[in-house]
Amino acid sequence: MIRTTPFHPRLGELNTQGLYTQWQGYLSALRYTDAPKHEYFAVRNAVGVFDTSPLYKYRIQGPDAEQFLAGVLVRDVRLCRPGNAQYTLWCDDRGFVMEDGVVFRHSDTDFLLTAARPNLGWFSDLRGRLRVEIEDVSESYGILAVQGPRSRTVLAMLMPEAGSLPFFGLADTKLGSSPVTLSRTGYTGDLGFEVTVEADQAVGVLDAILDAGRGHGVRPFGEEALMMLRIEAGLPLVDVEWHNSRTAFTDHERVTPTELGMGWMLRGVADGDRAFVGGAAIRRELATKSSRWASVGIVVDWRAWDMLHRDAGLLPPKDEHPLPYESVLHDRPTTAGGSQVGYVTSFMYSPVLQKHIGLARVRPDVASPGSEVHMELAINHSNTTVLARTARLPLFNPPRKAAKP
Amino acid sequence: MSPDTSSHAYDAIVVGGGHNGLVNAGYLAKAGLRTLVLEQRDLVGGAAITEELLPGFSFTTFSYALSLLRPDIIQELDLVEHGFMPLMMPSSFHPTGDGDYLLLGDDHAQNLQEIRRHSRHDADAYDRYHHDLDRVVQAIRPLFDHAPPNVFGPKSERDPEDQAEVAWLLDHLGGVEQKVMHDVVRLLTGSASDWLEDYFEHEAVKGFHASSSIIGSKVGPMSPGSGLVLLFHKMGEHDGHLGSWAFHKGGNGGFTQVLARAAEAFGAEIRLGSRVDSVITSNGRAVGVALEDGTEFRADVVVSALDPRRTFLELVEPRELPADLVENIERMKFRGVSAKVNFALDGLPVFPALPDSDAQYGGFLNIGPTIEYVERAFDAAKYGWYSERPFIDAAIQSVVDPDMAPPGKHVMSCFVQYAPYELKGGDWETERENFGDKAQAVLESHFPGFGDLVLHREVVTPVDIERVTGLTEGNIFAGEFLAPQMYFFRPAPGWSQYRTPIDGYYQCGSGTHPGGCVIGSPGKLASDRVLRDLRSSS
Numbered sequence: 001m002i003r004t005t006p007f008h009p010r011l012g013e014l015n016t017q018g019l020y021t022q023w024q025g026y027l028s029a030l031r032y033t034d035a036p037k038h039e040y041f042a043v044r045n046a047v048g049v050f051d052t053s054p055l056y057k058y059r060i061q062g063p064d065a066e067q068f069l070a071g072v073l074v075r076d077v078r079l080c081r082p083g084n085a086q087y088t089l090w091c092d093d094r095g096f097v098m099e100d101g102v103v104f105r106h107s108d109t110d111f112l113l114t115a116a117r118p119n120l121g122w123f124s125d126l127r128g129r130l131r132v133e134i135e136d137v138s139e140s141y142g143i144l145a146v147q148g149p150r151s152r153t154v155l156a157m158l159m160p161e162a163g164s165l166p167f168f169g170l171a172d173t174k175l176g177s178s179p180v181t182l183s184r185t186g187y188t189g190d191l192g193f194e195v196t197v198e199a200d201q202a203v204g205v206l207d208a209i210l211d212a213g214r215g216h217g218v219r220p221f222g223e224e225a226l227m228m229l230r231i232e233a234g235l236p237l238v239d240v241e242w243h244n245s246r247t248a249f250t251d252h253e254r255v256t257p258t259e260l261g262m263g264w265m266l267r268g269v270a271d272g273d274r275a276f277v278g279g280a281a282i283r284r285e286l287a288t289k290s291s292r293w294a295s296v297g298i299v300v301d302w303r304a305w306d307m308l309h310r311d312a313g314l315l316p317p318k319d320e321h322p323l324p325y326e327s328v329l330h331d332r333p334t335t336a337g338g339s340q341v342g343y344v345t346s347f348m349y350s351p352v353l354q355k356h357i358g359l360a361r362v363r364p365d366v367a368s369p370g371s372e373v374h375m376e377l378a379i380n381h382s383n384t385t386v387l388a389r390t391a392r393l394p395l396f397n398p399p400r401k402a403a404k405p
Numbered sequence: 406m407s408p409d410t411s412s413h414a415y416d417a418i419v420v421g422g423g424h425n426g427l428v429n430a431g432y433l434a435k436a437g438l439r440t441l442v443l444e445q446r447d448l449v450g451g452a453a454i455t456e457e458l459l460p461g462f463s464f465t466t467f468s469y470a471l472s473l474l475r476p477d478i479i480q481e482l483d484l485v486e487h488g489f490m491p492l493m494m495p496s497s498f499h500p501t502g503d504g505d506y507l508l509l510g511d512d513h514a515q516n517l518q519e520i521r522r523h524s525r526h527d528a529d530a531y532d533r534y535h536h537d538l539d540r541v542v543q544a545i546r547p548l549f550d551h552a553p554p555n556v557f558g559p560k561s562e563r564d565p566e567d568q569a570e571v572a573w574l575l576d577h578l579g580g581v582e583q584k585v586m587h588d589v590v591r592l593l594t595g596s597a598s599d600w601l602e603d604y605f606e607h608e609a610v611k612g613f614h615a616s617s618s619i620i621g622s623k624v625g626p627m628s629p630g631s632g633l634v635l636l637f638h639k640m641g642e643h644d645g646h647l648g649s650w651a652f653h654k655g656g657n658g659g660f661t662q663v664l665a666r667a668a669e670a671f672g673a674e675i676r677l678g679s680r681v682d683s684v685i686t687s688n689g690r691a692v693g694v695a696l697e698d699g700t701e702f703r704a705d706v707v708v709s710a711l712d713p714r715r716t717f718l719e720l721v722e723p724r725e726l727p728a729d730l731v732e733n734i735e736r737m738k739f740r741g742v743s744a745k746v747n748f749a750l751d752g753l754p755v756f757p758a759l760p761d762s763d764a765q766y767g768g769f770l771n772i773g774p775t776i777e778y779v780e781r782a783f784d785a786a787k788y789g790w791y792s793e794r795p796f797i798d799a800a801i802q803s804v805v806d807p808d809m810a811p812p813g814k815h816v817m818s819c820f821v822q823y824a825p826y827e828l829k830g831g832d833w834e835t836e837r838e839n840f841g842d843k844a845q846a847v848l849e850s851h852f853p854g855f856g857d858l859v860l861h862r863e864v865v866t867p868v869d870i871e872r873v874t875g876l877t878e879g880n881i882f883a884g885e886f887l888a889p890q891m892y893f894f895r896p897a898p899g900w901s902q903y904r905t906p907i908d909g910y911y912q913c914g915s916g917t918h919p920g921g922c923v924i925g926s927p928g929k930l931a932s933d934r935v936l937r938d939l940r941s942s943s
Contacts, residue, residue, distance in 0.1 A: 033495065033510070034510040034511050034512035034515050035493065035494075035495035035511035035512070035767075036511075036512055036806075037493050037498070037511065038493050038495035038511065038767065039491050041493055041805070044490075045490070045492060045654060045806060045807075045808075046806075046807050124475050150807065151689065175576075175872070214812075214813070215807070215811075215812030215813035215814075216812055217804075217805075217806075217807035302476070302477075302480050303477075303480075306476075313543075315539065315543065315643060315645065315647065317645055318644045318645030319645075320648075349644065349645070351491075351493070351644055352485070352490060354476075354479050354480070354484075354485050354489065354644075355480075355485075361531055402582075
């Protein structure tokens with residue numbers, strides 16, 4: 001049976017469309033109005049709220065909790081001090097990525113980890129004799145993402161901590177009488193926060209935030225807007241940018257952290273001695289430089305895009321809705337005998353960048369920014385290619401995202 | 406080139422820091438020219454400015470939305486890097502005059518249902534209408550994006566590059582379908598009313614579509630010529646959607662600030678508070694400009710971004726120009742009929758049929774229920790007076806861009822027509838607030854209680870537009886955008902290629918092709934001309 005999130009009683013009322021998808025068994029709004037692009041602009045120019053409650057949430061506690069997480073997560077959780085959060089990955093023992101999530105460190109011994117899919121069995125089996133308790137608290141909390149340039153102003157009216165939290169900082173505080181965790185995290189690549197609240201207090205917290213945001217252009221945004229935001233922000237999505245290695249059939253479907261563009265998470269791994277699942281394979285990959293791919297952004301040449309469509313008698317489309325399929329990248333146009341050098345996993349027209357952009361995986365030798373690639377697309381039912389250039393991720397990265405308060 | 410080039414501080418001087426002047430300067434500087442922009446006011450933007458008239462309230466004094474701006478300029482001048490940000494307008498609202506409304510949004514199928522609510526017949530007509538217009542835009546856009554070729558005079562005297570353009574143009578037009586070409590001619594010569602009658606039956610649906618046919622022009626929707634004004638507004642686009650508009654972040658003044666930063670990043674220098682008195686000529690060519698305070702700047706290229714009257718009759722001596730050019734500029738029609746009434750509001754207005762909704766305030770509020778309403782508003786202007794019940798194109802920009810007003814408060818830009826520049830038996834100094842009252846009364850009739858929300862009101866008449874921006878007779882297009890004043894004939898026959906009879910003196914304002922609106926093409930196409938001429942003379 002489809003479930004609803006703790007915020008649904010209010011967000012459902014605000015949804016004028018009734019269009020939902022499902023996210024891990026929960027109703028998740030695709031859009032709240034007839035204009036998801038307007039919801040997107042709430043995040044890029046005002047403030048938007050997104051219900052991210054369907055994420056799985058695991059409370060990991062105990063004297064050995066840090067040691068446990070340091071052994072199962074790719075990124076060194078020991079570098080995450082209490083009062084901070086960390087975006088991280090976990091891998092299988094071949095060093096292929098299973099999933100990603102955010103670990104919230106409340107104290108030396110108290111962590112909360114979010115995940116896109118169920119993971120309790122996997123983590124529990126890895127406990128061994130460590131003094132650590134792992135509890136699935138997914139239903140106990142709602143999480144509301146409050147994102148956009150005005151998010152801090154709005155939240156600071158309710159919680160003064162919002163005014164001083166650094167990027168990926170967190171604070172256990174109260175919103176009104178409700179205990180909440182406020183963290184400077186999110187999935188939009190903008191200035192933003194997430195508010196984690198006990199399920200039975202969720203609607204009250206949402207109401208207070210919407211009330212404070214009135215006059216600041218606050219709007220709920222749905223998954224369509226979220227997809228646009230996260231592609232611009234260079235944030236990969238499981239089952240789109242990669243498959244969970246444990247359920248993939250071939251290595252083509254699998255990626256390593258480096259191949260996924262998360263090499264920055266491996267600080268201290270190459271020369272360190274931290275043992276973690278997949279660590280040995282990852283060290284080998286780093287030592288032998290055996291990564292097959294590099295994750296990059298691509299930016300389509302606007303003139304080529306326009307000419308290609310105009311010459312075909314079409315109006316050049318600029319559609320902010322991501323393509324639902326992958327496109328192949330070639331080193332030269334296919335008409336000139338090009339061969340494949342990569343593939344595009346997500347592709348859209350970016351309203352803030354005014355360009356067609358994509359998240360792609362290319363051979364490391366064409367990964368340096370500005371390399372020319374040719375993206376396959378069909379025009380008038382016939383395959384052709386359009387010129388694009390690789391670019392560093394994220395493609396949209398406003399200073400406010402990570403700026404000190 | 407004159408022999409003392411090396412002593413000049415600048416290669417090019419652009420007179421006027423309106424959007425076309427800034428675009429022009431951006432391209433010239435990008436090409437490596439030492440470029441100086443001279444702006445009379447203490448801010449750039451010309452008629453595309455944002456001013457904080459009341460603390461916290463940003464008013465788009467004149468121009469207030471973006472659509473015509475050509476996308477190639479956004480890319481070529483790297484505008485995104487300098488803050489270019491067109492915000493989507495999620496809805497379009499048209500009170501139908503009987504308490505009901507037409508509210509269109511971003512979802513095509515839902516829009517068809519909304520039209521169907523008023524007329525089942527007009528739902529599919531809406532699709533055909535837009536498709537036919539799209540085809541027309543597709544056909545004529547190349548003319549829009551290129552300088553008009555010179556097809557006059559003896560063939561032997563024509564520029565070979567021009568001849569290639571003419572050949573290309575004929576070939577292109579030859580490939581246009583017969584129906585599309587017929588539609589082009591119907592729009593160029595006919596009235597919006599006749600055009601709309603072919604598609605729609607419902608008066609309010611027609612009225613909604615007719616509103617763009619009269620903007621800035623002394624025509625009613627039943628006048629020949631209004632078809633062209635309608636088509637011109639469809640030529641614009643927002644993110645690839647033809648005829649779609651956006652609010653630039655911070656208003657259109659926010660946009661011209663972006664342009665200024667881009668031009669400066671390419672090396673252009675902008676000097677504010679520098680009103681140019683005249684272009685200095687020597688032996689029939691421009692060598693610089695003199696400011697009103699007597700300061701002189703030298704350059705071999707001088708580009709006027711002002712309107713044709715000022716470009717040809719004020720900055721230079723008309724006695725030094727060919728008589729036929731002077732005659733044509735003298736007879737060019739300006740006749741501003743548009744005014745602005747801008748409000749600071751204490752809260753959102755209430756539309757009785759949608760008491761709890763703000764979805765209707767995401768874009769333009771089109772106050773001109775039917776073609777007849779707008780045509781009657783025009784009647785007064787024919788005889789030299791302003792409309793008793795004017796047409797209003799309103800926008801509460803702070804709904805989309807909260808930075809425009811304090812939290813919970815709003816700014817409302819109202820483009821109001823008709824307000825003829827010249828009042829017969831009256832003057833705007835006396836009539837300004839009376840006219841503001843007429844506009845406010847219309848708003849009150851659709852949004853009861855509107856007056857109680859008003860914190861501040863600014864009435865901008867055509868005389869004010871002229872006084873502040875320099876646009877002759879307050880014409881927002883720097884010369885009416887009607888067939889005798891377009892393409893080959895903009896601003897005058899023989900002078901549509903951005904040159905002037907004075908060597909080194911060029912024109913790039915909205916009074917040149919394909920000017921009007923915040924479009925940038927005149928600035929860009931004029932820079933092409935300047936750079937080509939410099940290459941061929943060096």
